[in-house]
Amino acid sequence: MLAMTLVMAVMNSAARHVSQTVHPFELVFFRNFFGLLFVLPLLGRYGLAALRTQRLGLFVGRASLNVVNMLFYFSAVAITPLADVIALGFTAPIFATLLAILILGEVVGRHRWAAIVAGFAGAWVIVQPGFQEIVPGQALTLAAAVTWAGVLLIVKALSRTESAVTIVAYTTILMTPLSLIPALFFWQWPTATEFAWLALVGMTGGVGQYLLARALREADLSVVMPFDFMKLVWISLIAFVAFQEIPALTTWIGGAVIFASGVYIARREAFHAGRS
Secondary structure, eight states, X not given: OHHHHHHHHHHHHHHHHHTTTXXXXXXHHHHHHHHHHHHHHHHHHHGGGGGOOSOHHHHHHHHHHHHHHHHHHHHHHHHSOHHHHHHHHTTHXXXXXXXXXXXXXXXOOHHHHHHHHXXXXXXXXXHOBTTBOOOXXXXXXXXXXXXXXXXXXXXXXXXXXXXXXXXXXXXXXXXHHHHHHHHHTTOOOOOXXXXXXXXXXXXXXXXXXXXXXXXXXXXOHXXXXXXXXXXXXXXXXXXXXXXXXXXXXHHHHHHHHHHHHHHHHHHHHHHHHHHO
8 A cells, every 4th residue: 555655646746747748638548548558468367257247337437437537637637736636635535425425325423424524624724715716726636536436436336246357447448448539639649758758657557556456455445544645745755856846734734634534434434334
């Protein structure tokens, strides 16, 4: 999990660098294209059996929402301080819990409601509405968190009947052509240097997903999730060296509150799952 946080910090930093000359929509396509290269060996190992499913419609829905999520996210990375992107991104589990209440009718006790309220208070600290306008990058980051929360709910539903290999294979295979559609409206062939940076974004993204899957296989989400805060530490160090960005104190405070809320929600869910 610690290795995953470092790899994803590198991916975000590389994405910020190359997005200065490559449109974020095109960046999303190449992120998925190079991610597809990690999936092909899986298909070679498991064959067409990995693609057997009776829930193709749900896979298409997940891939479509995931593409929208990535369009929001990488657009935010291009124009927003990286520490803000990571800190606000911690709201995704909180949004997922809220969506589960509103859409799936899940019952949540007062402890998790308190964590939800605290998480949104942390987001308020970062964006500071009323003291300044919410900048577009922050709005895009929150939109990415909401759509990612939706993706998490779909993955949760798929995981009840589909294997991890099937979920990863279908997601990547479908997202690559789907992400090409918006990219074509802003297409410019990347230079050799830009292509190398795009490859780095795609490869680190793929490695990060693999490391996260391995971490979750070795331990429960409630165990590994506390280490996710290291993403904010790594990205702050890299952003300071590479882009001379210094995170505001409100980013650290808000990020810590949001993160603690997410960890608490994960632990409460694990507790209730253990009792059932």
